Amino acid sequence: MSRHAAPPPRLALPPEDRLRSPRTGWTRAHWEAVADHLLDSLRPYVSPHGAAVHLPGPASWSGRRTDGLEGFARSFLLAAIRLAGAGGADPADRAGRWARGLVAGTRPGGPEAWPALTDGSQQIVEAAGITLALHLSRPWLWDRLAPAEQDRVAHWLSGVVGRRTRDNNHVLFQVVTEEFLHSIGAIGDRGGIESGLARVEEWYRGDGWYQDGPRHRSDYRDTRDGKIRSGPGPGYDAGDRFDYYNAWGFHLYTLLWARMAGARGAQRAAVYRERLRLFLRQYVHLFGADGAPVHHGRSLAYRFASLAPVWLGSWEADEPPLPPGLTRRLASETLRHFVRHGAPDTRGLLPLGWYGRFPPATQAYSGPGAPYAASKGFLGLLIPPDHAVWTATERQLPIEEGDFTLPMPTPGFLVHGTRRDGLVRLLNHGSHYLTAPPSAHRDDPHYAKLAYSSRTGPEVGEAAPERFDNHIALISPTGAVSRRERIHRVPVPGTCIASWHHPRTDGTAPPGACRIDSVSVVCGRWEVRVHRVTAPAGWTVREGGYALADRTPPTPHTAGTHATARRTDGLTSAVLGLHGWSSAHVRSGTGTNAFGPHSAVPYVCGATRPTGDGLYVSAVLLGECPKTTLAEVLPQRCAVTVDGLTARLRAPGQGQLLISPGAPQPVVADSGGHRSAADTWLDE
Missing domain, CATH: 2.70.98 (Beta-galactosidase; Chain A, domain 5)
Incomplete structure (x- = not known):
């Protein structure tokens, strides 16, 4: 932040509504206020032409230039959701600032030109976020770009075509980017889209759970320098990885891909919706009475991105898998939980950590802008204000209705919660993340433990x-x-x-x-x-x-x-x-x-x-x-x-x-x- 930059804006919340929201008091206006606060607090960190958001903190293994793109892409998604949810109304020109950055980042040879998309690069991840933002806000952003600007954006995104991705949820980043390119006529061949979706299908294990990539892999990113390499010999055991990527990765991107594809994706969309229904039946039990998600898995700095499939359940289905009052209660309780515990912080930023900044739990692939993947948790703003998910009275969470013990055999979890203290505990006898060679310590403390909980x-x-x-x-x-x-x-x-x-x-x-x-x-x-x-x-x-x-x-x-x-x-x-x-x-x-x-x-x-x-x-x-x-x-x-x-x-x-x-x-x-x-x- 500049020495003379304006102080961060204060998070000002609207009055609570204890009639419609007797548990949290929160309404749609609270969600809009938090979204605006997050976007406005980024102003001091935006580059002069707007194509990068350079937040304080150590660089990821991808380097500062890509970290700036990461900060831009993830906050751009939030700006797009906010814009689309308001029907294009944007009196503060929040989305406009990000649109100007989009143009600057895709200007070849420009002072803030983004790095090209290469095999296995972080740029592929961020391209998917930009793609989702453009798709969700298409009438107000993409359609208003000049033809030459559209061509430059499409040219940069087209760098994803034919690239090798990590053999895990990253496959879907390529799929959605190519689907958007196809929708604007930038590519005609759908082979990459179909092969990517087929690859992801191999990892579906049942009950709404996807395993994050195959057990046996050969690709890995070397933690010493961030470069993509192949494992020794024929490959290595990567473990059976089940975590929140099932929520903010697989379910989110498959269903948003189906929305992009329209009629072409109808058959798959029906399958994806049914899987989401099965998943949410279990998933709703992984949150404590205070809204805290069970602290398990990696990329936990994404925080309320964990709410993406909860909102999707109401957005995608005529008969939502969760009652509308339960959906909003869970979502509002979780967002309120993090706000009350200092995320965003006094600067209005989401630091790398759980509540505050905590580097030991941060993965090397995450730059300072990585936590803004939390933007995915604001998908509910795309649901109209008169929808039942915003008008129904809040309902109790499962943990408030009574004690429960719930086997989740696909990921290998046994989840139990107790009403008297609102705690949820996850006993783990299945999910494990084996660090790729050359690491000698192949266990990960966010996967290898016997148990995890919503408060530890x-x-x-x-x-x-x-x-x-x-x-x-x-x-x-x-x-x-x-x-x-x-x-x-x-x-x-x-x-x-x-x-x-x-x-x-x-x-x-x-x-x-x-x-x-x-x-x-x-x-x-x-x-x-x-x-x-x-x-x-x-x-x-x-x-x-x-x-x-x-x-x-x-x-x-x-x-x-x-x-x-x-x-x-x-x-x-x-x-x-x-x-x-x-x-x-x-x-x-x-x-x-x-x-x-x-x-x-x-x-x-x-x-x-x-x-x-x-x-x-x-x-x-x-x-x-x-x-x-x-x-x-x-x-x-x-x-x-x-x-x-x-x-x-x-x-x-x-x-x-x-x-x-x-x-x-x-x-x-x-x-x-x-x-x-x-x-x-x-x-x-």
């Missing part, structure tokens, strides 16, 4: 390399800590979920026979974890609970094999070692969590068995607890006993289960057990 984030960054939170680790005699990389799913019934993995370490590698089989069982707010650990004698086993973060250090407490960390607002993370553990601790951190500068992780430790095979049982809690001492937080009413490599668990609503991780049937119902004095009790 994983410990990340160089200051947190030990893998404590929501992780079971083998620790070698030399101190090497194992990673959870490829997750192998194991089918189990109902409110249980299971998987196994080969623990991998640096330095002293565990023998090939090392294996950890894990079963998680939901018991109200608690999760009971049963692990079978196959490892050499003399190693340490360690398991952590949720990382709790706040502005002030959470209060730790330990007793025996029980440990808790508690925030001043009562949010508590606890781990109880029920079998196999010998001690409990709390690890404190600073600057390692997106939810606050101070964090704490309760964890338990034990030793591997002399036989090389042992069972470890723990109970993990994340929830609001008004009590302050460990003894008052300790649970009741669930019983656990262990016999060899089998745990017997009895819990309200569960009956009695025999849990034998690693067995052909890891979980079976048992009706013949009885309570003994050795039972350990948990609450419901």
